[in-house]
Amino acid sequence: MALQSAALAESESGAAADPAGEATTSQGPARVWLRVLRAPLTLTGVLITLVFLFLAVIGPWISPYDPSAVSDAASAAPSASHLLGTTQNGQDILSQMLYGARASMVVGLGAAVVTTVLSVLVGVTAGYVGGLGDEALSLLANVFLVLPSLPLTIILAAYLPHSGSLGIILVISVTGWAWGARVLRAQTLSLRKRDFVEAARATGEKTWRIILKDILPNQVAVIAAAFLGTVTGAILTQASLAFLGLTDVTQWSWGTILYWAQVSSALLTGAWWWFVPAGLAIAVLGTALSLVNFGIDEFINPRLRQAGIGTKKAQRAQVVKRRTKRVKQRGPVVARPAGAPFTPDSTDVILDVRDLKVDYVSDGSRTPAVSDVSFTLRRGEVLGIAGESGSGKSTLAYAITRLHKPPAEISQGEIVYTKADGGTVDVLGMDEDELRDFRWEELSIVFQSAMHALNPIMRVGEQIEDVIIAHRPRMTRQERAARVVELLGIVGIPADRAGSYPHELSGGMRQRAMIAVGLALDPEIIVMDEPTTALDVVIQRQIIEKIMELKDRLGFSVVFITHDLSLLIELSDTIAVMYGGKIVETAAADDFYRRPQHPYSRGLLASFPTLGGPKRELTGIVGSPPDLRRLPSGCAFRPRCPLAFDACAAEIPRLYQVTGPDGGTSRAACLLHAEGAPKSAAPNGPDATDGPDTTTTNELATGEMR
């Protein structure tokens, strides 16, 4: 299932995963920190770290005693006069802890700063400059990596016993920078090939600006993780060296406290108060820094934050409100024979979507990406979904396949799938196992980015077989191999290509291979979200023709999304037009083309060249799609609509049924079709065969309104 999960992950993101997640650099630093701190665990980590930092700063001033001063109260357990007890010589352990906090923090932070600076300088420079510079710096890092760091640390520390904190910082930094440098080099190598870095280079930006603005912000999570990890590591290393007597044991640190406890046999004499506080301080500070680290990581990489939600919680988050699960047997339905042409009067509904609402929920606000969407898909039908970018088409596709991920949330609606035997299934009520069977067996998905979803190190045939193994475990190896050959043949890939790796195939072949994966289990529905956008028009047409030929042969239904309206009209039986998250018009493709009933549909059609007939001017639609978070009152299309009138600001139009002169019916969400609409502005069409007329006439000539 490597392929499937890769395909899903890819489709979710719509892009290859970032090496370091997506740095959310567009937000102000104050907001960034507020969001980081909002996570309770991160906040706990930050608070604990701040307490330790505060104690490190003020420790020597609030220390009740001189930490080295001896007294008569030898080996005293914690009491009111010595809150953490005393050592064998009567020294106050609380005072030693407070002085030690400063020394340990100085070593931790100092080593982290020096190590991180060295790692960033070497790693980013090597990765970005490449060539000889990279080779020299990589060699240097590799030499330091193969040096055994523990003995080296011990030897260096032994030679610098009285150099104090600075010596320890140098020892830790010299032995620890190479790992970070290697990771950052690899990240930089990957980032420098990314389009946004190439674009910055093409615009002539200076190298140092590209590194500071484009490379480093995308590595913040890695750098932060390395920094905080080094703080903890340095405090532990310092404690270990001190414990072994390899540092100046007269300088108070948590490590020297442990050293003196050990040489005085505190463990044997039961003087637990001598070593427990220092050990606890190191453990608690390490945990706190790790919590901060996780918080930064999750914030910097929003995908990680979503992935961090447990499966059950994620499921709850994805479908927050659904009706009672409904699985009822409708009585036997005579399955539509494969290859039988779809007829517009068909009532054999396979997918029934009712009042679907999908919101993106973030920072307490909701973006209603899909609102009150209802449609039916019939067996063998091709439903084309049209609309400008941002109108909610992909969100709808993800929601009906239940592939949407937080922050997307289905807050209302019902999706009912009717099986070939007539039984109906509530798609929103399915659990993970049911979904797993539903997807690919009943409904498969081909997304825009699917052609990048093939695993580069697996042969294409193996990847198709993977899906079969997961869903048909009883199939023998020979049966699977035969099925792979059959599938490749169906999509027009020669059988001997089963042994090819994805990079050995053209883009069109890779996309066909993904379609073969989609067909592997004979699904009843295929959802295609811009499946050929990345391909040139010739290959695009070949693939689309293949899909349509297969549809006619195998009898599946298709939900097809593309920006290419001409293609959509040509291929679809029915068109649904989305605007501002709603369906604003549905009609048979031919009716839609000849008599668009919504002013938006007319605008869309006027933006495309006609399929035939005389040349005409492409007018397009003025203005931009609405911000879904701040939709205008009434009809969302009103600000751009040349036919808007007063009532459009007050009422959100429902879908009105409109019957054309030849009896064809459309449904349009426009008040011009409501009773009492002004006759001065009518969205009529010419009912001509030469494509839509974009002019406005003064009569509602297109059909009667109901």
Ligand SMILES: Nc1ncnc2c1ncn2[C@@H]1O[C@H](COP(=O)(O)OP(=O)(O)OP(=O)(O)O)[C@@H](O)[C@H]1O
């Ligand atoms: N992860 C997200 N978080 C918040 N809002 C999102 C997210 N993904 C999409 N949106 C918003 O949801 C709306 C619908 O987006 P969607 O991708 O479904 O539109 P679309 O019609 O498929 O666009 P396109 O044709 O460009 O793919 C847009 O306003 C978009 O900004």
